[in-house]
Amino acid sequence: VMRLDPRSGAVTKTIHLGGSPTALVSAAGRVWVTVAPAPPPPPVTPGTAHFTMQDDFSSLDPALAQVPSTVVMYATCANLVTYPDKPAPAGSQIVPEVAEAVPTPTDGGRMYTFTIRSGFRFSPSSNEAVTAQTFKATIERVANPRLSSPFAYAFSGVAGYHNYVTGKAPGLSGVVARGDTLTITLSQPDGSFLANLAGGAACAVPPSTPAVPGGLNTIPSAGPYYIASYSPRQQLILRRNPNYRGDRPHHLDQMVFTIGTDSARALAEIKAGTADYAVDGLPRDAGPGLESQYGPDSKAARSGHQRYFISPANGVRILHMNASRPLFSNVRLRRAVNYAIDRSALAAQGQRFAEANPFNAGSPADSYMAPATAGAADFHLYPLAGPDLRRARQLAGNVHATAIMYTPDVAPWLQEAQIIGRDLQPLGIDVQLKEFPLDEFFDRISHRGEPFDLAVDGWYSNTTDPAATLEIFDGSTISADDNGDFSYLNDSAFDRQLHAAAALSGARRYSTYRQLDLELERDLAPAAAFATNASRDFFSARMGCQLYQPLYGIDLAALCLRSTGS
Template identity: 25%
Template structure:
């Protein structure tokens, strides 16, 4: 009897220990972001907030960006490229289903690419598809894309959120009921508040570790701070109040991830407006700028100095900050050589983001110290787009270019900063036609060096991407190679 009693107690203790060890980790997550999407179709709007919720989570493309910026297979498990570099034959994964239960086939790929490149296409990045000459269905799982000319960036282009694969059956309601192939399914959208995603039990690839993910919209920095401190949200991506980050870093409940984005933040310069059309004047401006003072004053220390229009986390990045080091005496000397010993006046038109408004005041003071007076005008986004981006009515402005690896904009003479250099244009033309990785790397480095030495713009810093999260969350992206919050590998520590 006694032995039996001891045995029963031992069994009870073992059962209790086993039960404690088997306690499951939390399976839902609430991620706060500042901007709410205007709608949920990434193939018909420029709003990055759409991709920030849906990229990779709900929608997938033939290829996809990895957290390090690499281009990886997506819905295409493999591809071959013809010897002339003009034909890409994609082999799709088998067994892939859209969230409505329909099968993904080559017909859906043809529909998506033809829709994106159509004359009446509403795709915000229609240029990504401009080189496609034809899309042919070879068999249900094989599609052949023929380009009018070789394009070494084609696989990169297909990884953009604007190039995700959609189905004709669900396209009518895509703006309010997105149906993709991803590891999460769209569940609900309470406008002004949140979007709910749930795990896709039939996902073709590695299943999501979370059962549910909620994207909460909080734009006010004070409210953002309160929500994280109270643990009303589990994480906040691109936290809008960098001055509060040290407080979170000191709190063991949280982890602070400070990564980089594709956002090259620049003092954009009108290269056709006198005297800014003079390269010595532009060089003088560059040497008048103390990047670190701007990063410290406008971003509370968060940001990586850059000397060209390229993301520092990209493997092909060249550190060219030495071409434009802070040297006000050199700046004054260059101005005198350019015929402006007493300086000159120009305009500085600033869009709403704090990096522009705060940074603009600092830059204005730095330029004033070498004799350049700026007339500051604060503009709303719509005004900035109309006056600066479309109208080219500005001398200087500050903006962060968040598109991935967009150095090719410098080969567009009609672009708002109006830079036109045939040598640079040729490098980009060669880059587009080149498939060899080493040769592409060399061309990208040449491109960076040309615009740095032409002082096209004042290169300030790469916009930081601070995320505040519960210390037990793992799998969040550190950097932002594209505007996304990919939650497919996110989980809680057990």
């Protein structure tokens, strides 16, 4: 409970309650708070790591888990195929996990056949073996409309899906389990299917797990760790799965998450060594000092004691140019903007506001695909160190125009918009800013016909599949509202190539999307990418084995304690 000064809003006193608040009443000039009983302290072991969370998990049911729950799912789940415990680019490649191999689709790209490895078992209290039937039941649970899983889309293309979700069939006819073989047949080819599986859509759960609204939070798991206990808004404990015989790392005996710790307190506890890592970030202004003292170029790093890590994440920040409006219907002018903007200055602004910003800026970049995207390549089309005004003016020609730029009224958008306005003046473009609250900003730019010419967006992809990035520019998806193509590019030839690429798989898929990315950035230039995303993570002195997995973030299963010699 915090006491605030009514004039300044400053916190004048903090009272730690020792439990999660369940009710609050004001009476006779006092505030009375009731709290839930604090969970019992976990048993102390040499291999225990202590993590903090400011906000609670939305759900710990693998069929419902969203960020930040996904970091827990990566430590606990066993999937048919997965992304390995490696940094990008190796960590972006799909590898087998419970399946013996990553299958090559047959039947014209519609059929995937998996042979299930023996030796995988669920954690206590289940202890049962993971089989082909396990995955059939898991997939049908995710697709069950009673659960309302955000991952149900991954199986909407499976043969028999409509009959199953409408109650006309007891199961998915396209998912067949016989012995140690699981066969999944799609209604039509979909090259992103394996990426959806690797992203956790079919995290194995015991076949008897019910599909109840809201899900379940303590389901036995078959990965390196399992949920030993969970007290909402208070504590989560993961323990090493004693039945796990897989290849993934599992150095720690247990992980204890203390929920409800604000970012300032988390930072103090990590510095003091009473906590090891803040799962959901640190105060906004903490980054520069931590980077100087503990970052990759610090004295601590040179002596082998780096504690602050900056890792390329699976996202980019990008300047959209509205191609449906007269000014930027001119592709030469769109290309001119790509030469005119100062990517280094824009990335630096994002870095200033990194810790509390969901679109953390990392390094200057000119590619729409983040480096973690499978098949991504840096074509070096546009300058990173500063503008190339000579080339920009050659492309722009004689321009005297006003561009309306929409921007949220918060950092770093405002600062980025000011830099972009400065950068486009030499081209003869006067940028006029219109500021909006963040939610209203996105509502407006997603509406077709909204009178804006420029807008900055940042996206973070929940898959390393290249289609997720390039399909943003699919003009055939543009509708009256809820658009994701904020550039409103509508090029039918490019759309046809995108649709053809969607059915491809394997190396051919990645090479095709790489070529499409080149053509989009070079020839159509609907946007100007200016920075990659980055994750910034700080650890206590005793933590080691830090690894940033490009899809899931900090790999909890890979962490170890320096003091144990792990």
